[in-house]
Amino acid sequence: MEYRFQIASDVIRDGLGVELVDPIGKVLAEVFRCDADHSLTVSLFIDELPFSLIEKLVLMARTELGVFEDGSPLPKPA
Template sequence: MIELAGRNYRATIGSDVQRDGMYLELVDDRKQIVGEIFFSDIDGKITVTLSQPEVPVELVEWMIATARVRLPPADPAAG
């Protein structure tokens, strides 16, 4: 969980069998999806999708940093 500007956000890590990969999904304290970072097992790419029109850059940076630690690496050789 992260708190930013008086708002609370919760991250969920999960596996997506249909898209063949893993994701980090961020939800705000109103239970609205803020965005998702997805790691593809097929091509090793990481993509960011934001679901709200204005997301603070600090929150996006936190999502990316957390995804880099919690999701598989983009380069399997990196371990």
């Protein structure tokens, strides 16, 4: 199965996300940067995603989401 990644802005939730999408366009997982409360969250919308895809999504989000809207840096990795 071929997956793709896309960046999506969400005005209602006040932030930006990197999404993992399947071949028919269904969003399977997301890393979301909330500019309102300076948080990063990971949401999985299906069970049993391969770890390698989740890992790639998280690593891509670190790069693609950059900084919060006010210029504050993302939280440092643990």
